[in-house]
Amino acid sequence: MSVNFRPLADRVLVEPTAAETTTASGIIIPDTAKEKPQEGIVVAAGPGKVDEPTTVKVGDKVLYGKYSGSELKVDGKDYLIIKEGDILGIIG
Known part of the structure; x- marks a missing residue:
């Protein structure tokens, strides 16, 4: 997946995964009650800082803090x- 955006330094561009629309028992969750997703796929990653290269790579599924980052x-x-x-870990 190619995006016309290149993050700088230790920034990472993530495509959030869609929020669940139903519960495990089949109850439909309305838009007003959905929680902000906390996982997504890395689409682009900056090179990192001088002494700390970026450890995530494009395609990684990551878990991040609930109020992390800026939407764009x-x-x-x-x-x-x-x-x-702000990335808590890599899933899988």
């Missing part, structure tokens, strides 16, 4: 730009 729109799609330090 690139080429009509919603993304989140966060510092690598």
